[in-house]
Amino acid sequence: MLAQEITHYIKKPQEGDNVVIKLDMAKAYDRVSWAFTCIAMRTMGFGEVFIDLVWRIMSNNWYSVIVNGSRHGFFHSTRGLKQGDPLSPVLFILGVEVLSRMLNLLHQDQNYKGFHMQIGGPQINHLCFADDVIIFTAATRSSLQLIMKTLSTYEVVSDQSINKENSHFMVPTNTPMETIDMSIPIHTMASISPPKTTLNYIKRVTTDFFWGWDKEKKKYHWASWETLSYPYEEGGIGVRKLEDxxxxxxxxxxxxxxxxxxxxxxxxxxxxxxxxxxxxxxxxxxxxxxxxxxxxxxxxxxxxxxxxxxxxxxxxxxxxxxxxxxxxxxxxxxxxxxxxxxxxxxxxxxxxxxxxxxxxxxxxxxxxxxxxxxxxxxxxxxxxxxxxxxxxxxxxxxxxxxRQKKDSNNINSYIWHKHVPFKISFLVWRALRYKLPTNEKITTFGSSPVNCSCCRRPGKDDINHIFVNGDFAKYIWEWFLAPCGVYHKQTYIKDILYSWWGMENKNDVHKLILQAAPIIVCWNLWKNRCAAKYWIKQSSITRVKFLITKDIYLLINTAYSYIQWPTTWHEMIKIIELCKQDIRIWQISWEKPPQNILKLNTDGSALNNPGKIGGGGILRDHKGELVYAFSIPFGNGSNNQAETLAPSHGIEWCLQHGYKKILLEVDSELLVKWL
Structure with missing residues (x-):
């Protein structure tokens, strides 16, 4: 980011214009001179004992060559730092520090003209990060000659070599920097604010990839990227807008x-x-x-x-x-x-x-x-x-x-679960919004209406027929709902999902099943419909029941692998409802303070964070008898402010009334660390 801001000045008036030079070091780590590194450390004030230890680590470097799978030779290295050694980057930086100081000394030369910098601010003529070096200078002959002389001197004393073919320079142009490259990687957004055209391009490519391609043709986008770019609970799929x-x-x-x-x-x-x-x-x-x-x-x-x-x-x-x-x-x-x-x-x-x-x-x-x-x-x-x-x-x-926010809705959150694959949850997301390629939907694109292929008595091929009130769907839902004590009376997909998600769970396993089972049922109903429509397989109740039971078994066996689960739905649901949580009880009680000491217990609260805050407290003696109690508002602030202001008020009251031996007890771990 600093390099960008400096480069932004490249068009500023300056004798000889401004120039930016990017250096490429050839085999930077492999060419480090051991003697140069030790001299640099000695000049910087490192002790001889430490320098000797570093010398022994660097010089104890041997190599052999593998030819056709066999080792040949065993020879000693004369320079270079070992790749992967945690000490190597530090030693390399010490060497680059010499180059950095040599470049800084150029400011003392009267013939050197630097890059245009704001008067009163830092006068920067280079930036270094490991073996990456960027030099900022004026494009005068004398300045460039001094730069080249400094780099040549550094090459001689350090054994480093600058790859002149891969090094680059930048001078002022009439082309805005923001329009040079339209393919900026997303990770660069931490330092660059891409223009809207670039963001739109990335979004377009991402959207095409998400919905997929059919041969060389884009598939239909059933929802805009703006609709998808919300958290789960707000009706999105958990992705974030690039603009946000x-x-x-x-x-x-x-x-x-x-x-x-x-x-x-x-x-x-x-x-x-x-x-x-x-x-x-x-x-x-x-x-x-x-x-x-x-x-x-x-x-x-x-x-x-x-x-x-x-x-x-x-x-x-x-x-x-x-x-x-x-x-x-x-x-x-x-x-x-x-x-x-x-x-x-x-x-x-x-x-x-x-x-x-x-x-x-x-x-x-x-x-x-x-x-x-x-x-x-x-x-x-x-x-x-x-x-x-x-x-x-x-x-x-x-x-x-x-970011822009929407109202949260529980049904949006229930669709998604960490143990349910994204494609399954996304199918239900699309079904709830009627964004699936049913025959009814396809007719809006000009196709002729076609009845469903999944039922013995074909009906209208729409969302609710496929997932809820078709003969095939009714039988499947009744098969899986009856053991749970619920009967299928719904006509809309949202209602059938609510009938599962609205049931009271008896334990964590039961909660998982109530959330995930209807999603898995919908997934297999859709697969059966597509297989029948495109003549891949005939519609089969037996196969669908087996696949749903298998998916549910894999789900709970993954989440709770330490339990031996049966492979049939009716036996499975019986065991699930009988599962009990491992409850452990710890006795928690208030302890009296020592004699002649008062104990102050306080707590703070906030309606929102930030929002209206308040606090309260109680002061008791060694017998547990009440000395003082309070409950007061503190205005607006954060929960941490409330946790801090409550004991502050209590301690201030104690000091005003002559109580100096106080034992403070709070439930805020953060406040305890601060104190």
Whole structure:
């Protein structure tokens, strides 16, 4: 991502233009000089004992050659690092560090003109990752000659060789970078925001692959990719839209930019923000595509970022450290250059009320004074991602924030189970939405109507006839429903599925059968119908009953292999209903505190996360007698805030009333780790 941002400057005015050079090292690991590695380590300050150990590991390297399956010769190597050795990458990086420092020294040469960089930001002339090296410089004769001289010197002292045929350079062109390649792999979305044309191309290829091909012709797409791209419980098939994935990764870029002081974030601040705050900035023509999307999405992301104050190094006006949003939103007079930090209003870890009343919004001063700071000098303030319980960022929660949602429905969730193959569940998904190639459906494409091929008395070949109320389907459902105490009276596929899924389960095995059995029945009814229609096999009740029983047996035998299952349905369902859960009981009781010590038990709760929060607690003495109890609301926040504020209130009450020996007991493991 940093390389992209620097390359975005390639068209900026510069003496001799700008140029990017990508180096390819020939046999990088195999050519490493042992003597050079030891000299580099000695120069960097490594001890002689450690260098000697490394030398012995590197030099103890012997080879033999296998010819026609037999070993021949046994000779000693004179250079190179062993592939697969965990020490080898570290030693190789030490060698590349020499090249890195040599390139950095070029800035001290008056004849060297560097790549165009923002004044005040990092002046970068190269990036290295293992044996990949990218050099940024001006395309002047003197600069390029200095680069070539530096590379030649490095080749001589390190025994490395630069493959000049496979190395490349890039100079300004009139072609936009976004339109050069239309086949960007999905994994690159973490660093690149592909244009819509590329996303549409990937989506089109994925959709064609999903629905399949008939010879050289695409099969009919029975549902759009937008319809499929929802979680199971919302009526989709569990895939995600590429647009939502890209936006979630763009949210991650903003999170990293705001919370980490990396070289990439430093470069972006120098390039686009200067002294202004990034929250107040807007995208302008000519700026990079990555920055454009970051500016576009920041209003979505910022409400989900808060800061835990330790030392007070966050910006008072522009960072949401109180949980009420940025203060700059409450005061139109604040300009984007006001970079006062929180510690400016602190005095010995406590709020300076006089300063606050002079500068802070008046309606927020009471909340600021009530905000408890765990003052720790030298410890940087910590970013908290509100949607996760741990406060750590995750792309999954970012995806939940940016995606379009539908109402959840239990019937959508019941279709899918980890022990049921996708193709079987997907068939039921299509049947519930009348998206199967039945004869009735095909007539809408201009074909003549044809009756079903599965029943003795052929009927209309539609979804409900094939799966529910046809003679063949009725017999199959009655055969499998009767042992469960349910009788077949339904006329629609949704109703027959609900009759299974609505039954009360007696144990986990019974729950699995009630969910998966109707899906398996539908699958075999459809297979029987297709086999009869296309003259593969005649419709057979005996065969279908056998196949359904076999599939159910394989299902429960896979999930519960430690039980000996019968192979007939009626015997199987009897054993399933008799299964009992292994229940273990632990006695849990409240323990009294030692004498002269009070025990405080607290708990917090949230209606949603985040949402309305509150907490309660009870304080008791060594006899178990009540000293104090409370139950209070805390406004809006996360469940972790509720778990934290409840004991904070209880401890504060104890200290105010002179109780200093307190034993705190909470049920939040995360809070215990924090403390």
């Amino acid at each position: 994935i890209c936006k979630a990764l763009q949210i991650k870029q903003w999170w990293n930019f705001r919370t980490k002081n990396s070289l990439w974030s430093q470069f972006l601040r120098a390039k686009y923000c200067q002294r202004s705050n990034p929250i107040a900035k807007k995208w302008d023509t000519g700026q990079s595509l990555v920055w454009k999307y970051m500016m576009k999405n920041k209003t979505i992301i910022e409400p989900h970022i808060t800061w835990r104050v330790h030392f007070g190094n966050r910006l008072f006006w522009w960072d949401d450290w109180l949980g009420e949003g940025q203060f700059a939103q409450h005061d139109d007079t604040i300009n984007n250059l006001n970079n006062i930090i929180v510690s400016y209003f602190l005095q010995n870890g406590h709020w300076n009320e006089t300063l606050l009343r002079q500068e802070a919004p008046l309606h927020l001063i009471p909340k600021i004074l009530n905000y408890k700071i765990h003052y720790q000098p030298g410890m940087l303030d910590e970013a908290v991602w509100k949607p996760t319980g741990s406060g750590d960022f995750s792309c999954a929660t970012a995806w939940q924030i940016c």
